[in-house]
Amino acid sequence: MSGLKNYIRTLETEFQETNDEKVEVQISLLKEIKRSLPTLRLTLPTVTFQNMYTFEGSKRSATLMTKGGGHSPCDSFLYLPNDKVIFMGDLLFVKSHPSIFEDSDVDNWIQTLQELIM
Incomplete structure (x- = not known):
């Protein structure tokens, strides 16, 4: 503090x-x-995943994925396949320059973005 x-x-x-x-x-x-x-209270996760984890709801499914580190070692994104919407957090920078850190993996970051375009 x-x-x-x-x-x-x-x-x-x-x-x-x-x-x-x-x-x-x-x-x-x-x-x-x-x-x-x-x-704020620290709460540890009750569910973890390696590459992909799909949540099944009553109206839609959502898939949480990672392709390894890019911007940061813990990059992940959420995809709603029925809606064709993806939440990318700090993997995608729009109209601004991306922040690159010492532990960023720029090559994997670019590869991940290229895979997700398709």
């Missing part, structure tokens, strides 16, 4: 100097996280 508070103060100083709207939005988001952290 102290690191988060210090980071917010640093951003507030930056905002005072620059009046940058993006910094203001980031401050707002981080303050909301700071407010909610004390009420």
